[in-house]
Structures are given as structure tokens and as C-alpha cells.
Amino acid sequence: MAKTAVVKTRIMSVFIVIPTYNERDNIGALGRAIFALGVPDLKMIVVDDASPDGTADAVRELAALYPVHLIGRPAKRGLGTAYAEAFRAILAGQICDWGVPDHVIQMDADWSHDPTVIPRLLEAVQDADVVIGSRYIAGGGIRNWDRARRALSFFANVYARAVLGVPYRDLTAGFKCYRRAALEAIDWGEVSSMGYNFQIETVYKVHRKGLRITEIPIVFTERKHGVSKMNLGIIIESFRKVLLLRLRG
Ligand SMILES: Nc1nc2c(ncn2[C@@H]2O[C@H](COP(=O)(O)OP(=O)(O)OP(=O)(O)O)[C@@H](O)[C@H]2O)c(=O)[nH]1
Numbered sequence: 001m002a003k004t005a006v007v008k009t010r011i012m013s014v015f016i017v018i019p020t021y022n023e024r025d026n027i028g029a030l031g032r033a034i035f036a037l038g039v040p041d042l043k044m045i046v047v048d049d050a051s052p053d054g055t056a057d058a059v060r061e062l063a064a065l066y067p068v069h070l071i072g073r074p075a076k077r078g079l080g081t082a083y084a085e086a087f088r089a090i091l092a093g094q095i096c097d098w099g100v101p102d103h104v105i106q107m108d109a110d111w112s113h114d115p116t117v118i119p120r121l122l123e124a125v126q127d128a129d130v131v132i133g134s135r136y137i138a139g140g141g142i143r144n145w146d147r148a149r150r151a152l153s154f155f156a157n158v159y160a161r162a163v164l165g166v167p168y169r170d171l172t173a174g175f176k177c178y179r180r181a182a183l184e185a186i187d188w189g190e191v192s193s194m195g196y197n198f199q200i201e202t203v204y205k206v207h208r209k210g211l212r213i214t215e216i217p218i219v220f221t222e223r224k225h226g227v228s229k230m231n232l233g234i235i236i237e238s239f240r241k242v243l244l245l246r247l248r249g
């Protein structure tokens with residue numbers, strides 16, 4: 001009689017990293033929606049920069065119900081440094097006793113990124129090192145942005161793609177999934193972007209290592225609660241740093 005092979009597939013562990021600044025009205029419900037997806041072995045890390053609205057308290061309430069870890073920083077230091085700090089701690093196995101995950105997802109706290117996309121990101125990362133939730137491929141889009149904001153985002157992407165010579169349509173996307181190896185390929189001490197240029201910088205560095213980057217379509221929706229942190233400094237940083245990235249690698 002033929003023996004039946006029992007194949008045991010290990011459940012992949014997933015950490016979701018969410019930076020917050022004044023997201024008290026968003027983070028609790030978003031966290032509940034994420035854990036309601038029922039993704040196995042999923043844990044959440046929130047990096048909060050001493051939000052004056054008490055976001056950290058909402059995170060602590062969530063942590064009483066779900067595997068949620070709060071990294072609290074003393075002052076607002078930019079989304080790029082928040083991610084870099086979390087990723088370094090994750091790779092060093094310093095988050096609680098959770099070990100080092102197989103996959104890491106990054107997303108915004110303000111519901112611009114639909115949590116129901118998470119299973120699709122995890123499916124796509126089976127055949128890639130980084131998956132970008134992309135607004136600028138067929139099936140993707142943006143809801144509730146005015147023309148100026150659309151134009152800024154579109155132009156930033158055209159500019160970065162041309163300067164860096166990479167094929168990806170949405171380089172400034174903030175909804176992404178990394179295989180652990182992709183995070184390990186980046187020298188986090190070297191990543192210097194404070195703001196949105198962080199998104200471009202990380203994709204470019206992974207690309208330069210020859211890793212596989214794919215895009216899946218997402219519809220991005222402008223925030224309903226809270227205020228935007230977009231400002232001129234962030235835009236200027238991006239235009240300058242894309243050039244520097246090209247020159248210095
Ligand atoms: N920890 C931390 N998080 C930040 C900082 N700046 C922005 N964030 C968070 O990063 C995510 C993206 O920032 P947003 O302000 O939503 O940026 P955006 O989506 O480009 O702009 P709007 O949605 O129009 O406000 C959100 O979860 C913010 O709360 C920061 O300095 N520190």
C-alpha cells in the first residue's frame with residue numbers, strides 16, 4: 001500500500017507595523033478590523049511619537065485584547081525613522097518574546113489602506129520579496145484626493161522612476177509587504193529619509209540588491225479623521241534625496 005506523505009506546512013508569522021501621530025480616532029477600530037481578518041500568527045507593532053491626542057492609550061487598550069506592542073518615542077521624528085526603528089528592533093528579535101517574523105507589513109493608521117487587502121499582500125509575497133500595494137496599476141486608484149494632491153503624487157512617481165531608472169509604478173506607496181530577507185537586505189543605519197521619501201528609498205535599495213518586487217492594485221482612500229502631516233519640507237526632502245540616492249546608491 002502506498003504511503004501517504006504528510007506535508008506539514010508551517011504557518012508563516014506576520015508583523016504589521018503602523019506608525020502613528022494623532023491617530024486616536026483610527027487606531028483602535030483599525031486594529032480590531034485587522035485582527036478580525038483571522039490571519040494566523042499575526043502581531044501588530046505601533047510606533048507612536050508621543051501623540052498629544054493620546055493615541056498611545058488607545059494602543060494600550062488594544063494591547064489588552066490582542067498581540068499588540070507599542071514602541072513609544074518621546075517626540076515626532078517622522079514616519080521614515082519610525083519605520084526604520086521598528087524594522088531594526090524586529091530584525092534583532094527585540095519585540096517582546098515574539099521572535100523574528102517571516103513577513104512584515106507596513107501600513108498607515110488612517111484607513112487610507114484597506115485592511116482587507118492584507119490577505120492579498122500575503123498571498124503575493126509567496127512569489128516575491130516585496131509586494132507594493134499600488135495605486136498606479138490597472139485596478140488601483142485613489143479616492144477623495146483633490147487634483148493638486150493627485151498631481152503631486154503622480155509627478156513624484158514619474159520623477160523618481162525616471163531618476164532612479166526603476167519600473168515600479170507606485171514608488172511612494174505606504175502599504176507594502178516584505179519577506180524577512182528583503183528587510184535584512186537593507187542597511188537600516190544608512191536609511192536617512194524622515195518623511196515619505198522613505199518609501200522610495202526602501203524600494204530602491206531592495207531593487208539594487210536584485211530582489212523581486214511586484215505590485216498588486218489597491219484603492220487608496222483619503223483619511224476621514226485627523227489631519228494630514230504632508231508639508232513642504234517633506235516634498236523638498238523627497239526631490240533632493242531621490243537625486244542623492246541615484247548618485248550615491
Ligand atoms: N510615528 C510617527 N508616525 C507618523 C509621523 N508622521 C506621520 N505618521 C503616520 O504615518 C502614517 C501616514 O501619515 P499621513 O499623515 O496619513 O500621511 P498621508 O497619508 O500622506 O497624508 P494624509 O492622509 O493626507 O494625512 C499615518 O499613520 C500617520 O499617523 C511621525 O512623525 N511619526
Ligand SMILES: [Mg+2]
Binds near residue numbers: 112223
Ligand atoms: Mg494618510
